[in-house]
Amino acid sequence: MMVMTDFAIEAVGLSKSFGRITAVANFDLKVVTGTVHGFLGPNGAGKTTTIKLILGLLKPNAGSIRVLGFEGGGKKIDVRRKIGYMPELPKLPFILKGRELLEIYGEIYGLSKKDRSNSAKRLLELVGLSDRADDRIAHYSKGMQQRLGLAQALVGDPELVILDEPSLGLDPVGMVEVRGIIKKISSEGRTVFLSSHLLHEVQQTCSHVTVINRGAKMIEGSIPTLLEKLSESNKITVELEKVSDDIMKALEGLNFVEDIKWEGKRAEILCSTTGDFRADVSRAISDAGGLIIGMKVDERGLEELFLELIKGRA
Ligand code: ATP
Numbered sequence: 001m002m003v004m005t006d007f008a009i010e011a012v013g014l015s016k017s018f019g020r021i022t023a024v025a026n027f028d029l030k031v032v033t034g035t036v037h038g039f040l041g042p043n044g045a046g047k048t049t050t051i052k053l054i055l056g057l058l059k060p061n062a063g064s065i066r067v068l069g070f071e072g073g074g075k076k077i078d079v080r081r082k083i084g085y086m087p088e089l090p091k092l093p094f095i096l097k098g099r100e101l102l103e104i105y106g107e108i109y110g111l112s113k114k115d116r117s118n119s120a121k122r123l124l125e126l127v128g129l130s131d132r133a134d135d136r137i138a139h140y141s142k143g144m145q146q147r148l149g150l151a152q153a154l155v156g157d158p159e160l161v162i163l164d165e166p167s168l169g170l171d172p173v174g175m176v177e178v179r180g181i182i183k184k185i186s187s188e189g190r191t192v193f194l195s196s197h198l199l200h201e202v203q204q205t206c207s208h209v210t211v212i213n214r215g216a217k218m219i220e221g222s223i224p225t226l227l228e229k230l231s232e233s234n235k236i237t238v239e240l241e242k243v244s245d246d247i248m249k250a251l252e253g254l255n256f257v258e259d260i261k262w263e264g265k266r267a268e269i270l271c272s273t274t275g276d277f278r279a280d281v282s283r284a285i286s287d288a289g290g291l292i293i294g295m296k297v298d299e300r301g302l303e304e305l306f307l308e309l310i311k312g313r314a
Pocket of ligand 1: 018021022023043044045049088
């Protein structure tokens with residue numbers, strides 16, 4: 001039954017085991033329609049298994065999954081047709097030419113000869129392969145193969161595009177190209193669900209993220225919200241014109257200060273809670289007769305948070 005939804009993917013309590021190995025455990029996921037949603041986790045976290053559950057290629061042991069408003073994910077062929085999928089390191093038939101591959105996929109999707117030719121042409125343009133369209137895939141670089149993989153995921157004009165580690169094995173130039181294509185895919189109004197173990201890829205490409213580790217959800221939210229949370233740093237470094245006992249006492253007296261490390265005229269102030277304490281620090285120092293020459297808020301990125309999460313410290 002079709003249910004109107006703001007979520008392209010909605011999973012509740014999803015679990016999947018392979019014998020004694022639990023790949024996904026009581027996992028919840030919400031992917032807002034129209035967003036580029038990062039699915040971040042280290043190797044073996046359960047990303048590919050979750051994707052296969054979404055696609056209906058695997059059956060969950062427990063939990064429910066709704067994709068594009070339909071119960072059961074891509075199990076139903078009508079739903080599956082609306083999902084574009086690029087597997088991790090797609091294995092493309094080397095014997096074919098890029099254009100041929102896309103036209104064959106078009107045929108599978110039931111497009112007329114003219115439509116599949118137009119679709120292949122448009123997609124080759126989108127992924128920047130027009131000038132190599134009639135070369136064999138065997139002669140494509142890794143980056144070109146990956147871009148062709150992205151194009152094949154778009155053949156059926158999908159509403160939802162699922163990309164499993166699209167930048168795996170690419171050099172920085174290849175990564176930038178893939179990032180540009182993902183932006184284009186998103187600007188066409190499609191929802192993109194992108195799995196990655198690369199923080200900066202998710203940070204630069206996605207508007208939302210769900211972090212998974214050992215099959216369980218660690219954190220979720222919009223990238224700006226997460227970054228905002230992180231920018232409420234708990235470490236402030238100030239450089240003073242000169243240090244005095246009064247300044248030291250004033251800083252130690254601030255109720256949010258947990259610890260201060262002095263290194264010459266530089267103080268590293270560790271706060272007990274997160275928040276923006278720059279004004280309080282500045283006022284305390286000037287009230288004690290001091291002068292601030294420099295102030296730096298420790299900006300943690302998603303990378304640091306991610307490492308903390310997977311070490312189980314956050
Ligand atoms: P990677 O980025 O390395 O591909 P991942 O996050 O995609 O990792 P999964 O491939 O989902 O992780 O694997 C999660 C866990 O499930 C791993 O311990 C893996 O060995 C196990 N697993 C996955 N598929 C199977 C299977 N068919 N049979 C047995 N174990 C499996």
